[in-house]
Amino acid sequence: MTDAQGTREPDSAGPPGPAASLPGLDEEQQRVLRRVGREWGRSSAPPEAWRRALPVDPDLGRFPLPAEVRPGRFGRLVTVSVVGPPPDTASDTAAEAGEVREGRFATGERPSGPVRRAGARTRRLLLGEALKSSAVASERMRKLVALPVLSADALSSVAYGPEAMLAVLVLAGTAGLAHALPVAGAIAFLMLAVGLSYRQTIRAYPHGGGSYIVAGANLGPSAGLIAAAGLMTDYVLTVAVSIASGVAAITSAVPSLTAATVPLGVGVIVLLLAGNLRGIRQAGALFAAPTYLFIGAVFALVVAGLVTAAGHDFEPRPTPPLPVTETAGLLLVMRAFSSGATAMTGIEAISNAVPAFKPVEWRNARTTLTWMVGLLIAMFAGIVALIQLTGVVPDARETVLSQLAHLGFGSGAMYVFVQAATAAVLLLAANTAYNDFPRVLSLLARDDYAPRVFMRLGDRLAYSNGVLLLSVAAALVFVAFDGRTGALIPLYAVGVFLAFTLSQTGMVVHWWRRRDRHWRKSMLFNAVGALLSALVFLTAGITKFTEGAWVAIVAVGVFLYVTTRIRRHYASARAALRLHAQALELPARAAAAPPPHAGPAPAPAPALGQAVAGGAVGRRAAQGGGAPGTGEDEELPAEVRNLSVVALATLDLASMRTLAYAASLQQPVLVLHISLSDHEGRRFRDYWTLWGDHLPMEVIVSPYRAVVAPLVHYLEALHHRHPELTLTVILPEIVTRRRRHQLLHSRTASRLRRSLRPLPKIVITTVPFHLP
Missing domain, CATH: 1.20.1740.10 (Amino acid/polyamine transporter I)
Known part of the structure; x- marks a missing residue:
């Protein structure tokens, strides 16, 4: 996700709290956003078409509200389950993903492999379980x-x-x-x-x-x-x-x-x-x-x-x-x-x-x-x-x-x-x-x-x-x-x-x-x-x-x-990323929404699979590719079913370019925003509505100060519920002219790659935005 580069809203209550991360858009940027939304309406398919093409239900659950959390000792520690499928399949997902405690969300990555899992357990032993943000008061x-x-x-x-x-x-x-x-x-x-x-x-x-x-x-x-x-x-x-x-x-x-x-x-x-x-x-x-x-x-x-x-x-x-x-x-x-x-x-x-x-x-x-x-x-x-x-x-x-x-x-x-x-x-x-x-x-x-x-x-x-x-x-x-x-x-x-x-x-x-x-x-x-x-x-x-x-x-x-x-x-970065109509990109007029989703595609018949090039199933077994149970067995373009997940932190020029790129692929698109508070989630929805709500969008509220880990868990739950889909995660990426300046911006893409490497059928791609 791109860094917050917009204009901040005034803070009259002292230093920002742990959930202060979403930048505000001033009146000029909001006018540009509304204007760009109108251009999107003329250059792309209507929002209803994009929603009908979505092959998933984006509502996979939520993190528990503070009132729903049963605190541990001294009322400070809580156990949080992953965002996942509805209750009928939640147990299967939990069994495959493992029990996730609050500390996973704070660190931003899920440990994979015995060494990293041992390191995570040592970290929890030395530093203790993570605290929810509302524990600041206590x-x-x-x-x-x-x-x-x-x-x-x-x-x-x-x-x-x-x-x-x-x-x-x-x-x-x-x-x-x-x-x-x-x-x-x-x-x-x-x-x-x-x-x-x-x-x-x-x-x-x-x-x-x-x-x-x-x-x-x-x-x-x-x-x-x-x-x-x-x-x-x-x-x-x-x-x-x-x-x-x-x-x-x-x-x-x-x-x-x-x-x-x-x-x-x-x-x-x-x-x-x-x-x-x-x-x-x-x-x-x-x-x-x-x-x-x-x-x-x-x-x-x-x-x-x-x-x-x-x-x-x-x-x-x-x-x-x-x-x-x-x-x-x-x-x-x-x-x-x-x-x-x-x-x-x-x-x-x-x-x-x-x-x-x-x-x-x-x-x-x-x-x-x-x-x-x-x-x-x-x-x-x-x-x-x-x-x-x-x-x-x-x-x-x-x-x-x-x-x-x-x-x-x-x-x-x-x-x-x-x-x-x-x-x-x-x-x-x-x-x-x-x-x-x-x-x-x-x-x-x-x-x-x-x-x-x-x-x-x-x-x-x-x-x-x-x-x-x-x-x-x-x-x-x-x-x-x-x-x-x-x-x-x-x-x-x-x-x-x-x-x-x-x-x-x-x-x-x-x-x-x-x-x-x-x-x-x-x-x-x-x-x-x-x-x-x-x-x-x-x-x-x-x-x-x-x-x-x-x-x-x-x-x-x-x-x-x-x-x-x-x-x-x-x-300089804020000025370059600031919304202005002259630098905005729109999807091509020919980039219409994909056809409406009509349920999961049926599996190919065995005879047809065997008839293609002497039998695809036999060849996969002979070559060792596409191990059974992983879902990585597509070999023809027609066998690949895509869903593009665009992860955005704010709405700036880099985000607009990423949305235009995702829409131009003519694949189903789901926009995902990780918010650190309900208030910021509502603000992002307001900006999204001002833009025109042209693409399906889901807001996940993560009250544990983490951004990467909730995104990882959401994608994991989406994969477990729809293993037939190939998820393409599209992220805006800030590219600086000098290497030392890159340290000042987030490295979400690399952290996502490390965290999602154990999961099959997930592709990470970035849309670079080069700062002048």
């Missing part, structure tokens, strides 16, 4: 789950944020460390200001207010795209840095594992990939416990340290002798500030994922954000206070948090608990990026800045392709930097604070335009957040440019180049 998160899932990145950053700040200050020796408390205070104020700013963002954008949406809506598409570039870079680095820090916590406790840093990190990325492919709720349940354990471990460590310090009248211990390599000037302090500010990355995650909360979404999101900011400031301040009291300094062999745990608890069970909780939450903190990276990528795909494959929800209602892309990118970065946290930190602050700056600046413009109740207070909060974020961004970009920040800046530039080129291609 997959929402409550606050107690959303806090660890969406805040793990920000909360866990206290394990490396203070250490990153000290690692810069210690270069100036004791004089540099004297600035630790003022710098930490500035970072805590930044956390509070940005947190309050994002509370205003959630209130203004209750359907999800990530930097891409806010900056794009208030500052223009270019600003939104730059914000998205910063976010996407940050999400990749979030995974790499979190895992590097987690592995460092493990190697601090078990130094013998230091040589296995890279394999350990890559293995964790694989585990995160599998966990997130299982879906939102599964990931939340998996990642909640480590986050809460880490919060408890940090507060236990802080309390124990303060109790010990109280016994010494809170007298700070002296720091060990430190070599001085830099002066304690303004530049050093600004570098330390930008490094320590990495402790607040991930604050935006909640405002970007408001639709993932249970109702009332925006209120629950604001409450969760408040909890997160309060916990973040308390944990950050507690760790910095302990560092000042104990005189701990960064050590390449042991993390600062590990040193504090040793001082507070010795090497006993509590030390092991603190290190285990720290390692677990750092390794799983990357889940914040796994929640937001695919969501932002789907928004970019909706706006034609990314391949549309990233809009597709997988079996478990997660953006699976985005999850895969993030895993691959993070693994490459992790391996390239040998899993060293210190090498990754300089890359970290640039992207996220670029996004923060644009988002908060966009909110200032938003309040200035709206000027509703309390707009001055809200604008002040966002202005402060924008100013401080810009300060961190400029400081990190300038002071850490040669240390690795240039990599993040280059990544943002490459992202902008690639996304704008993708959008330019989609705009």
Whole structure:
């Protein structure tokens, strides 16, 4: 089926749902469609003639409605049978086709052969059964789950944020460390200001207010795209840095594992990939416990340290002798500030994922954000206070948090608990990026800045392709930097604070335009957040440019180049596929409908079959062709009975050319449209009626986000009911001038060939449409 290339209808309800795939036709295209329909009426046989020629009843059943589904455990899993013949033959079809569960429809292909069937069973075992699209509502998160899932990145950053700040200050020796408390205070104020700013963002954008949406809506598409570039870079680095820090916590406790840093990190990325492919709720349940354990471990460590310090009248211990390599000037302090500010990355995650909360979404999101900011400031301040009291300094062999745990608890069970909780939450903190990276990528795909494959929800209602892309990118970065946290930190602050700056600046413009109740207070909060974020961004970009920040800046530039080129291609393709009368093709006037269908053709008499060339039956047996039971025994043109099935996703120039080609063959034609919702099915029928309903058309509603698999099952059921027919499946195919652009369009024909190869008497053909 050709890609959706028409003009989209406005979406006023936030990001598109899982069933949003059919493009709208504007008034001009609808006028052209009506005009073309009139031309078809003069150039082709009347619709009644095509219907009388149809040798099948196209109504082979339907997928069950949500009210008819008997859910499995927890009301989320359902078993779905194939679309098939009426009840009297359904059992035979089921026996031949096998029981089909919901997951088949989500993956798009039916596994054939023992190896592929085993792979499908393994997939279901690891990832679970697929969920119906209506399960999105039940997959929402409550606050107690959303806090660890969406805040793990920000909360866990206290394990490396203070250490990153000290690692810069210690270069100036004791004089540099004297600035630790003022710098930490500035970072805590930044956390509070940005947190309050994002509370205003959630209130203004209750359907999800990530930097891409806010900056794009208030500052223009270019600003939104730059914000998205910063976010996407940050999400990749979030995974790499979190895992590097987690592995460092493990190697601090078990130094013998230091040589296995890279394999350990890559293995964790694989585990995160599998966990997130299982879906939102599964990931939340998996990642909640480590986050809460880490919060408890940090507060236990802080309390124990303060109790010990109280016994010494809170007298700070002296720091060990430190070599001085830099002066304690303004530049050093600004570098330390930008490094320590990495402790607040991930604050935006909640405002970007408001639709993932249970109702009332925006209120629950604001409450969760408040909890997160309060916990973040308390944990950050507690760790910095302990560092000042104990005189701990960064050590390449042991993390600062590990040193504090040793001082507070010795090497006993509590030390092991603190290190285990720290390692677990750092390794799983990357889940914040796994929640937001695919969501932002789907928004970019909706706006034609990314391949549309990233809009597709997988079996478990997660953006699976985005999850895969993030895993691959993070693994490459992790391996390239040998899993060293210190090498990754300089890359970290640039992207996220670029996004923060644009988002908060966009909110200032938003309040200035709206000027509703309390707009001055809200604008002040966002202005402060924008100013401080810009300060961190400029400081990190300038002071850490040669240390690795240039990599993040280059990544943002490459992202902008690639996304704008993708959008330019989609705009060109949409213009080429747009309905206009000068480029439309019609069937020739001589292409009348085939003769009316009068029931199945009788089988040839044995004597006649044997008389042709010495006996067709005997010759087939001798040559090994046309095995009995397969139906592939036609050898003469008169023995072949055809039915052309035209699969269409929308009505554009490629679709019109395909319809004209199918009608010109003078064979029975059945047009099939797979719709992902009843609403879209009705819209397609309306467009079809506007065109004139010249050919028989059947709409199959597939509520499981799949297109290829329902088409496969329909054709399979049609073949089982009418084995005497040769089904010719005709598809429009977009052909691009450059091979790389082909990746931006669907490859339905090749997927259909793989899926239908086990079935006899099915032919796949494509009608190419070459883009200029």
